[in-house]
Amino acid sequence: MTAAPNATMPMAGMVTAGTAIQAIDVVKDYGTGDSAVHALRHVNVAFERGKFTAIMGPSGSGKSTLMHVLSGLDSVTSGHVMFNGYDITTFNDKQLTLMRRDYVGFIFQSFNLLPMFTAEQNIVMPLTLAGKKPDKQWLHRLAADLGIEDRLDHRPSELSGGQQQRVAIARALITHPHVVFADEPTGALDSVSSTEVLSMLRRLVDETSQTVIMVTHDAAAAAYADRALVFSDGRIVADVNHPTEERMSELVMEQRHSAAKLAAAGAPAAPVAPAAPVTAPTPVQNDPARR
């Protein structure tokens, strides 16, 4: 293992300036032998700092797996994930946990607020876990921006879905994270709340240059992003800048058709579009990077 940093990891990147997080030749298999599922097949992708990136694709295409691997929730089978200049595939469980606590924000599809705590307690939970005092000013600015100032003393069960997701966004941002990962953040919301949440994420990126990576299967949601990747069968098959809803719907439909055809033919899917150009894979080390 390399000298792996932990909570004192510096914010300065040492790979490409402007790259927040980068996957290098990442492979993720579930199971072994004939029954193995290849969730990610040699994925190379870099995410720019201060950008809102959407990852799209049909169910089982590997888009969620990529997010799990990028955010340190799951290990890779091979390859490297450069986060903030460090290869997090060499991190142990504790280092990964501290990295997530201090540098990553999560927004979940079903909010995942802790029912026994109030909204405010939920928001400051990452700081509580770190044993740090919350920055009251930042907390109230977040609450004001998200329109939940008067709901801070309520428990999640007393909040609407949209309000709960806004509390979750506040929780994701309370630590000033390096990257915010959002996993189908509008999946459990009605259209009005969805629009609100997506607009907030957009504004967040525009106003604070927060890096946001969002997994979604909704073309309309992807249209809020600066860039959209389309996944199919463990590979990136499209990389679109300034996506529109129509373009993304089209791309996803294409994938569905080819996937269906391939399923009938029983052969692996061929990429429709070349994979996005990424910085040349720098072999940081040859460690198999397994925890």
Add this chain to the structure above:
Amino acid sequence: MKRSRRTLIPAGIAIAIASLFISATLLLGNVLDSQAVKNFTSQYGNAEYSAKLDNDSASYTSDSPTLATTGFAKIPSVDGVSDVRYSTVESLSISAGSSTSSTNQYAMGIELSTKAGIMPIDLTDGSWPSKAGETALDSDLAQKLGVSIGDTVTFTTDYTGDDATLTPITAHVTGLTDDPHELYSLSGGSVTLTSDDMVELARQNLRLESSSASDIAKFTHDDMNADTVYFSLDQGLSDSQKNTVIDQIRSQVKDAKVMSRADDANEYMRSLNGGGVNPVTAVILVFAVLAMFVAALVIANTFRVLVTQRRRTLALLRTIGASKGQVHRSVLAEGVVLGLEYSIAGTALAYIIVAILSAAKVQGIELIPSVASILVPIVFATVITVLASSGAAQLATSVTPMEALRPIDATEKAGIKAARAVFSVLFLGIGLVLCFRAMSMAANMSTDSQNYAVPLFIAVPACILVFIGLIMSTQAWVPWLLSGLGHLVSLTGASGIIAAANIRKNPRRIAATSGALLIGITLVATVATGASCAMAAVNHELDSHYSVDASIDGATIGSDTIDRVKATDGITDAMSIGSYSVAMSSQGTAPDLSDVNSTPAQTSMYVIPDSAIGTVVADTFGTHHLEDGVVYVPSQLHADAPNTTPNLANGDKLSMVVTPSKDDMNTLVCGPYDGIDTSQTPQTTVTLTVQTGTFAIGDDTHSLAISEGTARSLGIDPGRHDIWLKVDKNADTSKLIDDLGKMATDLNATNLSGSFIYRKMFDMVIDIAMKVMLALLSVAVIIALVGVANTLSLSVIERQRESATLRAIGMTSGQLRASLAWESVLISLGAGLAGLVAGGFFGWVGAVTLLTGATVPFAPNWPVYIGIVLLSLVAALLASVLPARRATKVPPVTALADAD
């Protein structure tokens, strides 16, 4: 309902432990019964039948029945009878050969059976005696005497050896015997003799009783006493022939019962157990049932949680057409399967453990299977399990199909039903009032009151009432108590905050878990406190009955003697105490020592310096300063010797003749007894003011006490000095006695007395009783701790998603483990503290009402309390290990997965 197997394991373990306990108890009962039978029938040897005098039949006259009057003498001549042994015994004093230098041993002469085939002892070497002048000795006895086969021994029935008119009987040792059932070991070992020598021994007794020579000459074997005859029948008799022989014997004997060995044993067991279970077994079963009750709480809790977790599934089942009855039955069926499975496992384990112990030759343990020890635990545990799950089954039927379509808020509401609250407050109130009533009744009752049991009979149900009230209202006060403790724990950091919040989330479940633990810990604390209060009260009593731990009387005391004594192991303090001899008259006037008929009470009077009170003599004078001019008189003096002592009350004047010393109680120097010339002895007559007190000093325990100032005013010095000792309670008693004995010899002491042996005995009895009860109760506590682990693991399963979320947003696995440990500690500590308070109170009430009339201080048993708290902390941490492992195994990715 099948996926819950793993979830039910802890509840299953609770059932298994409880049924193991019951089965093992019943197996122990079998062993006790079998041993009782073995001991009882060991006198039979190989005999198949016995004839025993019927003690209830009072037809015989004042003369003790002889072999002739009972008809026992005729049994050997009955046709078909083979071997006959009479239970005649003669105590004797035996020595090796004729030499006077050999030490005498006491032993028991027993009579050889007519054909030497049915002795209860085994011949290990040589042969049985065949005629007078031959004997078989117990091998241990032979070793003590230093004789072996072929040597001669002499014996008489004379213990003292004072009577020279007896001619000792001389006998050759023909054989050595072993006494496997320890029938005669307490009597010094057996000396097996032919009937002729037994008759000779009986004649010696007559001689000692000064019977006339003609009576002695007339005495034969028929005149001997025996309450039992053991006999066997000829080989090869048919059953009907046997019956004929027995009938014939029955017609020959008078006032006796003729029985077979098996019938006799059966009758004995019936009389012992009253037709039911062994009393020891019955007592242990009470604890086993208690353990089962605690297990029932654990089971009920588990099922409740399971049904709550499955509400959605149940609702779906209801939507697609399952009836309420089906849902109800499915839960109950699960209870039956769980109860059967694990009670069978527990019972099997009990058998395996006992079998292993028996195979390992652990003393007294053997595996005696019985139907009851298999069926009782299984049926009982299964019934309890079903009953415990019925509440959950009821809950399951209340699930409406609508719930399948709505999200469920898993957070429980605190608080209890109104009826429950009313009853628990009522029980608590009435119980407490009765407790205090019983206590004041007991405190105001005199020691010898006829109604001594009344306060206890009130207090026990009162305590049970209070306890039921407490258990019923756990849902109200446990969450309150725990949230208080939770606030404290929250201060320790994130893990504590999350633990406290989780505890608040499931008040019902936590209350039920705490309730189970509360029962166990309360009972442990009750026993421990009861024992320590009783111990304190008994100590107080002992102080007044045995005021001095030990005393070396009349020692020659040199300058360094006291320091040397103090340096002895086990002696914490020592002091030289002067003593006078006094004579009091019953009239209260100065006794006239020249007149024997004035019956002066002879006793000692000790000079007690104030510094001795509370050190070498117990602090029982009611003061730390003895007044000059006052004589302190033990209050029981007149009651114990009403004819020779004056009846004294505080303030009375007591006149005494005081002399400087006495050697011991038998030879008072002061009195005219034994013709001692008193004119040579300085003596003085004084009159002192009486102050009575509860103390017991001196070897007659009735001695008086005066201050040093009073002693000086007498004008004569005490002639004797005793060394009073304070003994370390924890010292090795037997070694201390040895040491003291040596010391007394070295110091030319006339006497050594020590009440510390009695104290130690009392301490030991209370201590052993407490430890046995604690050990039995510990099973219930263990089950309750399994319940804590159970609740935690159920919560962990339920909280998978929350745990994963916390892990995702930055909770380390260490923090997650710590949080579960805190949760476990909170539950255990809450129940532990409440149990200590309740148990401490119950124990005190019990001790006060049990020991009526005595002053029973509240004596907290700190070692046990601290032990309970530490143990429950350790156990809580252990209980959290497995659930924590399970919780940290859940990958944080789970947080992102969709809801089930």
